[in-house]
Amino acid sequence: MSHSDNNRLRSIWQAGGTVFNSMLKIPSAFAAEIMANQGWDSLTIDLQHGPVSDRDVFGMLQAIFTTSTVPLVRIPWNEPSIIMRMLDAGCYGVIGPMINTRAEAEAFVGACRYPPEGYRSYGPYRTGLEAGPDYSDRGSDTPIAIAMIETAAALHNLDAILSVPGLDAIFIGPNDLARSLKAQQHGGSSELDVTDAIDEIIAAAQRHDIVAGIYTPTPEDAVRMMEQGCQFIALSADAYLLASAAGQVLKRVRANTG
Ligand code: 3PY
Ligand code: MG
8 A cells, every 4th residue: 555645634634524543552463454454544553541562553553554544643642752753663643642732732743743844853764665765855744743632721722722833633532621621620520511622622623724533432422523523533442342342242142042
């Protein structure tokens, strides 16, 4: 497969479409290959939550690149060295967790772009194999920079974050967002509803002409969020999908025996 065109996810978004993605938490090239063969537009290798380490990423990328699925990575924290190493290895986009201020968003986007747009250091040792020898000439426009909005602070600084040049998309983390908003309300009700906050974030992204994305645990949530305007849907994760399929099969067979 050739990724030598510009990032395919941008073409989907520019045509008004939705990118369907899932998270990879199983540190295995084989598991990544199985997931990539199911037709996801993109898959996100998750270095933030789960047992995947830097060293696992290489084989997982090689497996994903046997298909047209676009590989992204979620870094453990907003830190430039891991962003650069993941882009050099061949990830086509980075999801940065817990981006709370404009300065953090600028640092995040800058690490994904070569000068003059950013401060990414040169050294794409594997990317050229997939993206072609001219990668370094267009290395600044190929990677997708996706900032996670998942705290009360980020909600407060929404317009400042969303107006950072070069930011492609935001990704809402509903779990952290709920915890952060609840903490801000000094404990508040245990059933805090984050629907209003999510609506506010999607509306702000649309105002700034930035793609809105969100994590959704179920297909029903995914459809609902897509209808609300999200164009990047991260639906569940390999580990959860394996658990769910295995559990359902066993339940069905037990229901039909003694
Ligand atoms: C969250 O819900 O906080 C997430 O980070 C989902 O990936
Ligand atoms: Mg989170």
